[in-house]
Amino acid sequence: MLVTPQLSLDATFSALSDATRRAILARLAQGEATVNELAEPFAISQPAISRHIKVLVDAGLIVQRVEGTKRPCRLAGDGLSELDEYLARLRHALEQNYRRLDRLLKNPPGRKDRSP
């Protein structure tokens, strides 16, 4: 059973605002896991974990399938794909830019021992 809700940025970022949900995603990045397996590291109830999972499913970040009595979860293929790739690379490029700018601001060219 695949759930493919509409991807909304707000839903994505709101889903990611919670530390437990981020930890769930980090776990799923290593591979599929059942709800019980996901609940293990946390000192919270299984219904609470299930609620987190629902938020992640609704945000399109993970998909859940039915296997007998189990409900294994895995990362959605598209939920975090090219937008996040774009934002990550933009961030990386900007970080490098601003680090260079930090150095320039600290030591402006032509100011110190290189006066014109």
Next chain:
Amino acid sequence: MSQLVLETQGETLIVVKRRFEAPPEAVYRAHLEPEIIREWMLGPDGWTMPVCISEAKPGGKIRYEWSNGKGGGFYLTGEIITLDPPRRIVHVERMHLPDPTPDNHVETTFTVDGSGTLMVMRMTLPDEKTRAAMLATGMARGMEASYARFERFWAAKGAR
């Protein structure tokens, strides 16, 4: 610590915040003067800006040309809309890949923050087609391909 904050606002805006240990006048100039811009606005290591035109006046032209030194490159053109020195720059820009991308409207503000400056840049979130084209240029490259997708995402979100 000058931590970069990058977040989306709604579905159409990217907001970038960054603090600099320099007064607003200096950070403002660094965004307008070609000889300074070409020293830092380069993206990932290995890229240079052989051409940098930046006419610091309303209606002034902007043209940045980047090169990766291996025959790869692209350019950006734009126009200055509003200058409010040293507090605010409003400009519009577009990438040529080589077809021009939709106009990106950018507002950059500089406010005093203790002994430094807080810069806030608001810009248009490119549509999916534009993002794909920009990724394809390699300009925004920099992450090792071996990175797990989610590790990249944490970096993007600034989480942890």
